[in-house]
Amino acid sequence: MVIKYSILLGAVVGSVSASVASTFTAPAAAPTDQSPFYVGTSNGTITNSPNVAGVVFDRFIQIWLENTDFMQARTNPSFQNLSAQGILLSSYYGVTHPSEPNYIASVGGDFFGLATDVLTSIPNNVSTIIDLLEAKNISWSTYQENMPTDGYAGYNYTNSDNYTYYARKHNPLAIYNSISQDTTRASRIRNFNDFAVDVGNNSLSQWIFVTPNLRNDAHDTTIEYVASWLDYWLVPLLQNPNFNTARTLILLTFDENETYTINNNVFSLLLGGVIPQNLRNTTDDTFYTHYSTLSTVQNNWGLGNLGRQDANKTLANVFALVADVTSYENNNLTTNSLPSLNITGTIPGALNPDAYVPYLAPTNSTGTGGGPTFFAPNVNMSLNASTAPAPVNLTALAASSSGKSGTRASVRVGIQTIVGAAFAAVIAGLLL
Numbered sequence: 001m002v003i004k005y006s007i008l009l010g011a012v013v014g015s016v017s018a019s020v021a022s023t024f025t026a027p028a029a030a031p032t033d034q035s036p037f038y039v040g041t042s043n044g045t046i047t048n049s050p051n052v053a054g055v056v057f058d059r060f061i062q063i064w065l066e067n068t069d070f071m072q073a074r075t076n077p078s079f080q081n082l083s084a085q086g087i088l089l090s091s092y093y094g095v096t097h098p099s100e101p102n103y104i105a106s107v108g109g110d111f112f113g114l115a116t117d118v119l120t121s122i123p124n125n126v127s128t129i130i131d132l133l134e135a136k137n138i139s140w141s142t143y144q145e146n147m148p149t150d151g152y153a154g155y156n157y158t159n160s161d162n163y164t165y166y167a168r169k170h171n172p173l174a175i176y177n178s179i180s181q182d183t184t185r186a187s188r189i190r191n192f193n194d195f196a197v198d199v200g201n202n203s204l205s206q207w208i209f210v211t212p213n214l215r216n217d218a219h220d221t222t223i224e225y226v227a228s229w230l231d232y233w234l235v236p237l238l239q240n241p242n243f244n245t246a247r248t249l250i251l252l253t254f255d256e257n258e259t260y261t262i263n264n265n266v267f268s269l270l271l272g273g274v275i276p277q278n279l280r281n282t283t284d285d286t287f288y289t290h291y292s293t294l295s296t297v298q299n300n301w302g303l304g305n306l307g308r309q310d311a312n313k314t315l316a317n318v319f320a321l322v323a324d325v326t327s328y329e330n331n332n333l334t335t336n337s338l339p340s341l342n343i344t345g346t347i348p349g350a351l352n353p354d355a356y357v358p359y360l361a362p363t364n365s366t367g368t369g370g371g372p373t374f375f376a377p378n379v380n381m382s383l384n385a386s387t388a389p390a391p392v393n394l395t396a397l398a399a400s401s402s403g404k405s406g407t408r409a410s411v412r413v414g415i416q417t418i419v420g421a422a423f424a425a426v427i428a429g430l431l432l
């Protein structure tokens, strides 16, 4: 069956003014088909380096959904069906609130104090999992639903039906300049038409980050809506050998719990051909966080580390599926002894204007993969955790100086612009 674009438009026009569409409409007959709904048509298949075998898996696909409490997903019939095929991670946690810092953390091993969804860019002296993968020639890509063109830099994208489906805050690789401002790397930030072509050509990369659009990830909708999208997209792909090989591990997770006043437990599920029959329809109660996606990948492929929270033994347990094979020793933290992962706004960092500390060099660490800490070539090694200046409240400084003088200067914390008199001098002093 081919769904014509006119039918598709007809289906969505009615929901233009409503913020929540009530029912999912399939954009095409199958997830392996391109669709005008996904905007830019693919310009060809991605090129990957030859397969690099990992200890347990050769492909890792993570799919991120949004803002849902654990039990809402746990009790949904579609999620229950998926759970029967995989391992439910009952003690998996987001690392803060709101969305964007969780996504940033998932590739860079830290969120640098960010407590908003602001348009920001992380300088290219900050390394990511991509540096570690490329050091071992492991191919990677990200697929962003409704991102119009490859490497698109805009804050969001509104389709011809006037609905904003794509948001950059959920596209972690686009936020790091070391990726988005490198033409070759940016071309690996791809849209869902590329996905259709790449899966059809059996050319998916080995490390893949998938972000559904703001409706299909539950951000603007309900868990039932997401379940319909999963039934359309993921369920058939699990049977497609170009997507799910015998050596594929899939993580279905949520960025954060909806309720800030409780710790940040999110529903997370491991799926894929790599899960042995005897572990399907089981639960793993080990404490994991989004940093575990980094430590598990590092452990599986013998990678280096980022010298950030990916190397923090408290926060970055390796998925037992892998740790049991590599004999990596996880901590045994249980629910009552977990760190607070719902803290937001008070953590110092380069992206916290209330407690600003410049981007620091990584800490030379022992990670889970046995490789060295990766230091970006242009990182200032003398600006590190032991030499870091005390946090500065830029917001307070701006407020206290704004009334005083006629000259106004603007200062950038990421791309957030804080305007205030005498401000540039303060920052210039800080950065010297």
Ligand SMILES: *[C@@H]1O[C@H](CO)[C@@H](O)[C@H](O)[C@H]1NC(C)=O
Pocket: 077, 078, 081, 231
């Ligand atoms: C769950 O799986 C069962 C058995 O395969 C099937 O009958 C049912 O329709 C599925 N439910 C959902 C919501 O996918």
Ligand SMILES: *[C@@H]1O[C@H](CO)[C@@H](O)[C@H](O)[C@H]1NC(C)=O
Pocket: 040, 041, 042, 043, 148, 149, 150, 191, 193, 194
């Ligand atoms: C493919 O190239 C065309 C022409 O430059 C462009 O309009 C389209 O957006 C590109 N597709 C993607 C997915 O970037």
Ligand SMILES: *[C@@H]1O[C@H](CO)[C@@H](O)[C@H](O)[C@H]1NC(C)=O
Pocket: 155, 156, 157, 164, 167
């Ligand atoms: C999209 O981005 C623009 C800024 O470029 C912003 O003004 C607008 O609020 C954003 N819309 C949504 C739905 O995020």
Ligand SMILES: *[C@@H]1O[C@H](CO)[C@@H](O)[C@H](O)[C@H]1NC(C)=O
Pocket: 013, 016, 160, 161, 162
């Ligand atoms: C989208 O918004 C524009 C400007 O408000 C309007 O002219 C156009 O008809 C709208 N399109 C749809 C499909 O509602």
Ligand SMILES: *[C@@H]1O[C@H](CO)[C@@H](O)[C@H](O)[C@H]1NC(C)=O
Pocket: 260, 261, 262, 263, 340, 342, 343, 344
């Ligand atoms: C975080 O959750 C704990 C319970 O796990 C609660 O006691 C605490 O108040 C929450 N913190 C915030 C900042 O909401």
Ligand SMILES: *[C@@H]1O[C@H](CO)[C@@H](O)[C@H](O)[C@H]1NC(C)=O
Pocket: 069, 070, 071, 257, 258, 259, 262, 263, 264, 265, 266
């Ligand atoms: C949010 O996380 C807590 C654990 O911290 C979990 O028990 C709960 O199911 C989740 N949702 C709600 C509504 O509490």
Ligand SMILES: *[C@@H]1O[C@H](CO)[C@@H](O)[C@H](O)[C@H]1NC(C)=O
Pocket: 084, 281
């Ligand atoms: C999964 O396990 C539950 C009990 O935990 C059981 O009720 C259910 O039938 C199992 N499903 C499958 C498909 O084995």
Ligand SMILES: *[C@@H]1O[C@H](CO)[C@@H](O)[C@H](O)[C@H]1NC(C)=O
Pocket: 312, 313, 314, 315, 339, 340
């Ligand atoms: C590791 O994580 C724990 C729990 O969040 C935290 O208290 C500790 O400061 C972290 N260590 C480093 C070196 O950041």
Ligand SMILES: *[C@@H]1O[C@H](CO)[C@@H](O)[C@H](O)[C@H]1NC(C)=O
Pocket: 329, 330, 331, 332
């Ligand atoms: C966790 O528990 C296991 C089994 O009891 C034990 O072998 C291991 O040493 C413990 N790990 C730590 C870090 O204490």
Ligand SMILES: *[C@@H]1O[C@H](CO)[C@@H](O)[C@H](O)[C@H]1NC(C)=O
Pocket: 364, 365, 375
């Ligand atoms: C990091 O530590 C390792 C092991 O101690 C050492 O060989 C390496 O030189 C250190 N790297 C830097 C940049 O200090």
Ligand SMILES: *[C@@H]1O[C@H](CO)[C@@H](O)[C@H](O)[C@H]1NC(C)=O
Pocket: 123, 124, 125, 126, 358, 359, 360, 361, 378, 379, 380, 381, 383, 384, 431
């Ligand atoms: C990284 O780059 C930013 C922006 O240029 C700069 O503020 C920061 O001091 C640098 N940090 C390190 C450790 O090189």
Ligand SMILES: *[C@@H]1O[C@H](CO)[C@@H](O)[C@H](O)[C@H]1NC(C)=O
Pocket: 346, 354, 355, 393, 395, 396, 397, 399
């Ligand atoms: C920073 O200053 C602002 C404005 O005065 C204030 O509201 C905020 O509480 C301060 N934050 C911290 C962490 O001191």
